[in-house]
Amino acid sequence: MIYVKDIEAFDNSESESNTLFAEERKSEIVKLVNSKGKVLVPELVKYFNLSPATIRNDLRELEQLGLIKRTHGGAIRVETPKVAFEPVTQQKMVENVEQKRSIARAALNFIEEGDIIIFDTGTTILELAMSLKDLNVTIIVNDIDIARCLEEYENIQVILIGGSLRKKFRSTIGPFAIKMLSEINVDKAFIAANGYSITRGCTTPDINQAEIKKKMIEVANETILLCDSNKMKKNSFIQFASPTEISTIITDKGIDQSDVEQITNLGVQVIVAK
Template sequence: MNPSDNPSHILFAEERKNEIIKLVNFKGKVFVPDLVAHFNVSPATIRNDLRELEGFHLIKRTHGGAIPIESEKVGFEMVNQQKSVEHIEQKKMIAKSALNYIEEGDIIILDTGTTTLELAKMLKNMHITVIVNDIDIAHVLEEYEHVQVVLIGGNVRKKFRSTVGPFALKMLSEINVDKVFLAVNGFSMTRGGTTPDVNQAEIKKKMIEISTNTILLADSSKIGKSSFVQFAAPSQITTLITDPGIDSSHLEQLQSLGIEVVISEA
């Protein structure tokens, strides 16, 4: 089913905005009256939604509607194949530093993402339990004799190879873990950790809730930026691991918030 076939049931505001972005990128252009009919809300509500989404650089408003931002043609979030080639050396450095935070016998969560995938590749000789909602990470870990892998079920995000939704949330709510290693699309000192997808944000929130320590893996290009949905306030982050490209003012601000900042080395 394509986005335009989805029934116009009542949605929460964030879910509606998320769906608007999908429609914009799927159709190439949308008009206010069509969105009003699709979501059964007022024109003023739709215009406010479009104004806010444009403010986050997720769409571009036009007379009477909206069009995609050119760099966001794949649905406002790069698919895994695209993410895997961006900042790859920094991601490997960050993963190597994150390895220092994992101890024998730990029960950990690896969030979906290409940096956490690099971390998974380094766990071969460890005796740990790893909870994942990422198909690619599970595939890597199943080859490791001493790593017990728990794959969270749920709805599969097409092209992102991860699970979300109520089944995933229910399964996560029944466990407790030592540490969660989270990926991020943006981290700012005011909004904290953010991601483009509402469903993914809910999963990340639950992962933080059930973990004793929250460790954020973010290359320096993500710091100081915000995406659509907040999943963690700055106060919820125990440790942030990044690369040497971090801006000195960002580093000072993060440390002033009480976050342990680790700068990875080659």
């Protein structure tokens, strides 16, 4: 977990922040901006022990993603819109990195030799793909980044679902993708969602993506939802699965115990990743 530190109390000699991965650094910059409301480039240079040019590049990329607003010499917080939008892939890559990795590690326990599996699109499932061992499994996927990751494994057969390209999200959708999914049967589907609640189940902002997810669940014997805790008790635009169509939810330790109990009472297994 990344903790927000007080910039004014920062001691450069004690920092190891310059060793952070780029996505973790950008995630922490967003948290600092949101926490303080405004930060200056010299403050971030001192905090991360990096060059002004690197910090300015980070701020430029974060502004392009709509996560901050650059000002002369720094950045300010962007107020959260009332109606949520779906973050593009680049934005998702810098959000809740540690939670996604812990969820991916827990999900590995559900993959067995010889399985035929569907991987949904999403950065948490990309983390799962990057954590896989070279098992003798078949994985059907509609996410181009995940397919490219999986091609590195000798024993994993990768089947890429065709269809229309969903631009900026690097995944396939549409009637061709639905038709291909309709013709297969799989052991397990690993699914992502923008929200999960005990009243509305799994939801997503995009109608086309919802149709793909519905079909993935329909053709799977078991469905496992990978969902970080900040998406629990949230509803997005379109429902693609009822609360009980999911066999198992894997989430992080930020989930409230009361939520775990309510979901478990529905007959859905909840795994809290450590």
